[in-house]
Amino acid sequence: MISAFDRTLKLGVSLSVIDWLTFNIVFLLSYYLSWFPFLNWEGNFLTYFITSNIAYIIALQFVTISLHHRWAQPAKVLSNTSRTSLIFIVLYTSFLGMFSDVRIPDAVSSLFLAAIIFVATSVERLVLRTYIIHRRTSGRDSVKTIILGTGSMSQKVADVMTNDWNGYNLLGYFSRLGDQAIVNSTTGEAIPRLGDKDDIIDYLERNHVDELYISEVPAGTVSFKELMQICDKNMIRAYYVPSTVYGEFRKAKVKEFGNIYVLSQYDEPLRDVRNRIEKRLFDIFVSLLFLCTIFPFVLIIVYIVSKITMPGPLFFKQKRTGYDGRDFWCYKFRSMKVNKDSDTVQAVKNDPRVTKWGALMRHTNIDELPQFINVLKGDMSLVGPRPHMLAHTDYYSELISDYMIRHYVKPGITGWAQTHGERGETKTVEDMRRRVEKDIWYIEHWSFWLDIQIMIKTVTDAIHGDDKAY
Structure with missing residues (x-):
């Protein structure tokens, strides 16, 4: 078969x-x-x-x-x-x-x-x-599964399996008598309890099972080693659901380390070389296309208006914290009057340092366009956590324990946090903490499609204007 x-x-x-x-x-x-x-x-x-x-x-x-x-x-x-x-x-x-x-x-x-x-x-x-x-x-190409143990993680596994189109046939679960029941979240019906934990060996030997999901280590008369031997003997693929470490390890990822396997605290899709190459190719392609087509026209317009409305250089460059905690020069069109506080004080609403033309550029994100040069150079990516001033990195890294995690990837021109309300002045530590949480969420859930969605959302926000862009 x-x-x-x-x-x-x-x-x-x-x-x-x-x-x-x-x-x-x-x-x-x-x-x-x-x-x-x-x-x-x-x-x-x-x-x-x-x-x-x-x-x-x-x-x-x-x-x-x-x-x-x-x-x-x-x-x-x-x-x-x-x-x-x-x-x-x-x-x-x-x-x-x-x-x-x-x-x-x-x-x-x-x-x-x-x-x-x-x-x-x-x-x-x-x-x-x-x-x-x-x-x-219709029941074809289905995988017969059982669950050992109950609790929140067992329920989450069952939620996936009870969705018909996923192609799983959940036969039931084994648990101690009196443990929390597992239910079909779609119908509300109880999943069959097949017996006590000690009964699982006999069941596996007498019934055809494709996969076993273990959320609790066997206890009593059944040892974990014996359970694995029975699975091997009957060609049953076993999976351990690490409920005890899930909270601390977020999206825990199994990693080969020598001849053993370990759980990493974060799932980082961009640790995969293929994903990094793919993201970099996309960055180069889009930034080169933009810099060779649209940017020259924007540059001419910004140059003319800037020279008429405010004295000083056209570009503004500032050291920001980038990938792996390394500093880099971040480029922008200058939107403020030349001032000595630019490296330490963030822009606030109705900031007197921002000119009228600068406010318009900030409101439409035009001031960020020179960062396509940073993307082409490799200092930044099109999408990622926004780079912060060095002074802010020093300050918030002491107050927020996982602040530096946001530097596991290259900073971006736009990001998940910015397209989901976390933009503008961070008045409190809680404001920054929420932003960091969204940055880490992006790192753990990265996909090419997610980047595309963020870019589309950024463009639509720029067209409609963003009240927090100041």
Whole structure:
């Protein structure tokens, strides 16, 4: 009999093949229907075809499709599709540049090609996801599971398993008599209690179970070692749910350390080299595109108005705390009168140092645009915790224990905290504490799709204006 793991693995491979076929269908259609007139197809088709396939296959290796994962939500599917399209177009245009007889598409054409691939692949993946959900809600491709122990973490595990489309068949749980019951959060019905903890060995030997989730270490007549041996013997995959450390370890992450495994206090997606490369490629692509197209026009306008309205230099640079606690020069359009307090005193509402033109730039975030130079240099990212003055870092790091955690990633032009109300003057330590909490949330939950959402929210806020931008 094929195991649940093998079925999932087979499904994942099948989805990769379907992805590849969809890509080639779109590419061939673009050739026959001439969707991309900017490409010099004649005499170069084979080069384009081979190069595009190599680039796409490499892009798929960087990004897990995750469509077959039982917890894959539509946003996750779209996020990974965006990442695949981005990495593909960067690799594709880079590879084409190696051939002197091939004209590299301009930036707008490259974005158009990536958009077509993104739309086609997104539709394909979402249709397949609907098919997978149908299979799982009808009982096929389901994983038979049981839970050992009760409590809040066992309930959270059950909440995932009782969602039909996730494809789990929760048979029940084992616990001490009188322990808190586990319920189906969707229907409100009680999950079957299969017996006392000591009964679990006999149950595993007599029934087919795919996975065991352990939230409490066995006690009494059953030892943990014996339980693991029974699981191995019956090919049951066991997972430990570390409820005792969850509160202190937030989103605890298992990490290989030599020949042992340890739990890290924070889950940091950007510790993954592939994620860092992906984020950096996106930073370079967007910052270079912006600096070569829009920024020159903004620069001319800001220069003219600034020279008319206030004396002094056009740019303002200040040392801020960046990645890994290192200092860097942060660039902005100058919005204040030249003053000696700029390195220690933050801007406040109706700040007399801010000029009328400076207030408008701050209200629309125009003053932050030179930081695209910081992004291209690698000091900053498009999205991340906002960099603070050195004086503020010294002050708040003594008052807020996890303040320095925000420097685990590069600072950003915009961030999760700024798009969720934490902007402007920090009047109290509590104000800064809330901002730090949101910064850490971003670090633990980073995804390419989250960055895109934050950037879109930043643009819409800039268009409507932000009352806290002063």
